Amino acid sequence: xxxxxxxxxxxxxxxxxxxxxxxxxxxxxxxxxxxxxxxxxxxxxxxxxxxxxxxxxxxxxxxxxxxxxxxxxxxxxxxxxxxxxxxxxxxxxxxxxxxxxxxxxxxxxxxxxxxxxxxxxxxxxxxxxxxxxxxxxxxxxxxxxxxxxxxxxxxxxxxxxxxxxxxxxxxxxxxxxxxxxxxxxxxxxxxxxxxxxxxxxxxxxxxxxxxxxxxxxxxxxxxxxxxxxxxxxxxxxxxxxxxxxxxxxxxxxxxxxxxxxxxxxxxxxxxxxxxxxxxxxxxxxxxxxxxxxxxxxxxxxxxxxxxxxxxxxxxxxxxxxxxxxxxxxxxxxxxxxxxxxxxxxxxxxxxxxxxxxxxxxxxxxxxxxxxxxxxxxxxxxxxxxxx
Amino acid sequence: xxxxxxxxxxxxxxxxxxxxxxxxxxxxxxxxxxxxxxxxxxxxxxxxxxxxxxxxxxxxxxxxxxxxxxxxxxxxxxxxxxxxxxxxxxxx
Numbered sequence: 001x002x003x004x005x006x007x008x009x010x011x012x013x014x015x016x017x018x019x020x021x022x023x024x025x026x027x028x029x030x031x032x033x034x035x036x037x038x039x040x041x042x043x044x045x046x047x048x049x050x051x052x053x054x055x056x057x058x059x060x061x062x063x064x065x066x067x068x069x070x071x072x073x074x075x076x077x078x079x080x081x082x083x084x085x086x087x088x089x090x091x092x093x094x095x096x097x098x099x100x101x102x103x104x105x106x107x108x109x110x111x112x113x114x115x116x117x118x119x120x121x122x123x124x125x126x127x128x129x130x131x132x133x134x135x136x137x138x139x140x141x142x143x144x145x146x147x148x149x150x151x152x153x154x155x156x157x158x159x160x161x162x163x164x165x166x167x168x169x170x171x172x173x174x175x176x177x178x179x180x181x182x183x184x185x186x187x188x189x190x191x192x193x194x195x196x197x198x199x200x201x202x203x204x205x206x207x208x209x210x211x212x213x214x215x216x217x218x219x220x221x222x223x224x225x226x227x228x229x230x231x232x233x234x235x236x237x238x239x240x241x242x243x244x245x246x247x248x249x250x251x252x253x254x255x256x257x258x259x260x261x262x263x264x265x266x267x268x269x270x271x272x273x274x275x276x277x278x279x280x281x282x283x284x285x286x287x288x289x290x291x292x293x294x295x296x297x298x299x300x301x302x303x304x305x306x307x308x309x310x311x312x313x314x315x316x317x318x319x320x321x322x323x324x325x326x327x328x329x330x331x332x333x334x335x336x337x338x339x340x341x342x343x344x345x346x347x348x349x350x351x352x353x354x355x356x357x358x359x360x361x362x363x364x365x366x367x368x369x370x371x372x373x374x375x376x377x378x379x380x381x382x383x384x385x386x387x
Numbered sequence: 388x389x390x391x392x393x394x395x396x397x398x399x400x401x402x403x404x405x406x407x408x409x410x411x412x413x414x415x416x417x418x419x420x421x422x423x424x425x426x427x428x429x430x431x432x433x434x435x436x437x438x439x440x441x442x443x444x445x446x447x448x449x450x451x452x453x454x455x456x457x458x459x460x461x462x463x464x465x466x467x468x469x470x471x472x473x474x475x476x477x478x479x
Contacts (some may be wrong), residue, residue: 005430020407024401024411028408029432047389050413051419079478081473090464093423
């Protein structure tokens, strides 16, 4: 479907709708065209019920200044043709959805999912490593907030994953700088050499930036642990995390209160008991994985409703999503919450009551890969409905 | 000029009966409204085009209280007269 209705389209549709042949429709449309111009010339104004009013409007002469010479000039008055839509038509247009605006939801999705999937893969790697250490993460901790979990995982990374995390940063310069001399040998021109080094530097910078982006939270801790070869920092952190999960895990043999003050001497002893130190880590991993799983945004259950709205002639799910949630891309949730009444998401009957569920912050989080995946899935289902 | 007069003129010109003209007119308006609803613009040959323009949200300031509020984005119907018509009416 083009986003334009041409004169010929109009003629064809009109003939089919009104039950007349195309010749009659053409005669009618041509008559409208010529008569409208005639009538406007005579009457300055033509009202068409159900559409609006065409008017000839006078523009008064006005003074202006020639920008080059500063001379005052007179712009002569003229008339122009304007159209004032009827109130109903105006309202209809305000609620209409521009067809060009639709696909943005789809094009946005892959962008955001890509980098975040890598994080998920990282998480899996970490779990694998932990699994190799001999203990399976079984504790199910109810702490679905992703942020504290992320901080906690950072804490244990320096111990378990420190080499893994450091590797990319160390390798990158080596790998990228290798081709540099090779190219120089092949092309002795100085400009090429300069250009290549520039490209290398830019690529390096970009890689570092990307690395920095992913390790933003972790960098501070890693640097600290590097600067201070003593493990006191780490110990403090691990004990802290141990404390935070102590409710479930009684195996950590510590007094609850004085721990916070971090007596370094005793803490160092505790670190020697490696298995003890590791348990919280596993737990945290389990917690993290659990959180990312329970995060899976829409299960088709929406406990709270904002309101219920009946579909009318100009209603669109996308538009309702924009009104209630702030963006059109959330419209699949509306479909999901109303599967029982929506047979075909592409044409919903007028008068259908649409339940508008309250969405959680997570469900509205477009930076969350799970959320976007769910939205994409729901959208596919919605677009596939009624077929 | 009101719709009825105009319909009479159109009926005379096209050779259709007034009833037919009226029916065609309502159908045409319905078609145009539906297209507008779908965000399509409409070309009216020899007259111009009815187009939909997206107006972005903007902030306004109440002149007396200095209060700021947001006017949400919306679509607006715009009539763009064809070049020939524009010239023709300039001289009126």
